Amino acid sequence: MNNFELYNPTKLVFGEGQIAKLKDLVPQNARVIMVYGGGSIFKNGIYDQVKAALEGFSVTEFGGIEANPHYETLMKAVEVIRNEQLDFILAVGGGSVIDGAKFISAAVKFAGDPKEILHKRMSIRDNAIPFGAVLTIPATGSEMNSGSVVTIAATQEKLAFGGPAMFPVFSICDPKVIISLPKRQLQNGVIDAFTHVMEQYLTYPIDALLQDRFSESILQTLVEIGPKVVEQPENYTLASNFMWCCTMALNGLIQKGVPTDWATHMIGHELTALYGIDHARTLAIIAPNLYKVLFSAKKDKLAQYGRRVWNITGNDTDAIAREAILKTEAFFAEMGMPGNLSSQTPDYANTANIIVQRFETRGWAKLGENGIVTPDKVKEIVELSY
């Protein structure tokens, strides 16, 4: 097990009817900017619940934060905060809105061009505006972590940053919000959480026995409930377990003391930036092919995953590892994910070269645990994904 630090000060308020607690969670006398996305909160009743809970507070609204939030949009919110001297951000939305709130929080008092936060992948430690969240789409874990991904639309770059000041002060997770979500978003959420766990688990064995079992616990639960929650989002047992899995998949806990990969995400981000493919769908396209290309480095962990998550029996490590990849592909297909890039865009033919070039331009010569995902491996993975 590697040395680690675990610090997560977000207060998570989980369960049915918890949105009403906003009135106690938002600091008294706060001048609030409420940021949200495309307006689904007006249709599903969440806007009304939030406004009712915030009666008596000064609230300025800022809508229109898009999926894969744009730097350009977020900077408009920064201007509103500066002009109106607001001091608390309430994000009401999914991972994109919460990620957007993190960037806004970091940018308001940033000395210099806020684009540097993204291009230099800065760690924000102070001078951030406090923010809380009401989660409306379980998927990314952004409600309980300090990471964020923002897209610069002008240059088609999807870039990550974070830092200890980027934890939400609180996040409210009411599983009932999923009832009104489109099936596609629920499918995406399950696969997003599943892949988050895989990035932190499917590397090489490091004798982190408990972390492995925690990761497998989340994977087993997503396999158990994933196909059902998509069909029965009104089932509270399914909804609550789904939502809790999504948070635990990326709130930092399971990555402590273990190597992490994240190459699937880095490649997937490029597919979203280039072609606008849903984040989770890019992960589903890339992940199994990454496991195939990096088979020799990952096969021990793939076999452990096959045995424990998919109950594959036998003594042949390679065979179990290979079957585990097939099981993963079948699960992704069952969850409505595309199996390849060519089904998502007609312009796929030169994608591998474009992505490798973009990585090299940014100076990211190697990805993955121990830098095992070299540019030639990236090319091989992406081409295998066509």
Added chain:
Amino acid sequence: MNNFELYNPTKLVFGEGQIAKLKDLVPQNARVIMVYGGGSIFKNGIYDQVKAALEGFSVTEFGGIEANPHYETLMKAVEVIRNEQLDFILAVGGGSVIDGAKFISAAVKFAGDPKEILHKRMSIRDNAIPFGAVLTIPATGSEMNSGSVVTIAATQEKLAFGGPAMFPVFSICDPKVIISLPKRQLQNGVIDAFTHVMEQYLTYPIDALLQDRFSESILQTLVEIGPKVVEQPENYTLASNFMWCCTMALNGLIQKGVPTDWATHMIGHELTALYGIDHARTLAIIAPNLYKVLFSAKKDKLAQYGRRVWNITGNDTDAIAREAILKTEAFFAEMGMPGNLSSQTPDYANTANIIVQRFETRGWAKLGENGIVTPDKVKEIVELSY
């Protein structure tokens, strides 16, 4: 799944060599009181590591905090802090020393008789002196939770309290500290952590799928490593997994959204208060008998535990549940735990009546999830433990 709030701001610093980070973790210019126990830290080198890391800090030392820390001893530390106007407590020790630091932290500025904190089981929300910890004995989880148990020696009462201000600011967990621990303390630590999980897991099913699997993950890992770590404490893989299991067993995570029991602890505390039996050993004496007496209420979860943790197969829930209790007793015996009270004290004959009377005097008429552990059940459990 029940509604819940998860909040845990402790910064956990885990791994070999981390004690040196104290110099960055203790606030600059802090006037530190360093509290510790019986002096084992002088023999195992931890005292020297701590002092080296705190070079340049103002440090007043206060030793002699006993196992099951005494109110009377802790109040002497409170006097030192008040007299010398100290403002940061560093606990260097196991759960007793850290629990003691929590009481000291709460008592220094408490308006009124600090005994009330214990007798009224108060929730401490503010006015506490900040404190951090260097853990020397993995067992209680006190390094990352907000609970504490203190004994009033004069009245032989062992009483719990806590509150959101009772989280350590930081805790350093270096698995190497276990090398010098007596075998008995390692055995106790494994069983303490194991029983902590059982208290939060072995109740009734509530469809908290992920929490159940997290609990089972800790139990499986303790079963896997428990007997080995006692024999090979110098094995870092065993030591680090053991230490991490102990923290995760009682840092609040696995109890979120589920019912909890804690009747084994409440009864066990009385055995320690009455006869001075090690905390973990009281739990091992009581727990299996509590499962037997409350079999009908707990058998569904006992069977799940039997299947998943002990790999018992079959379709007969009752039979699996019964075998799971036997497996638990065998594991406790393998870990050197006593099987009954009469092996620990000659004065056991009237214990059941004494404990029931003490509970009733304090107004605790019922214990356990949903209050299922009534006084007659307590009597039956304790008598079965003779």
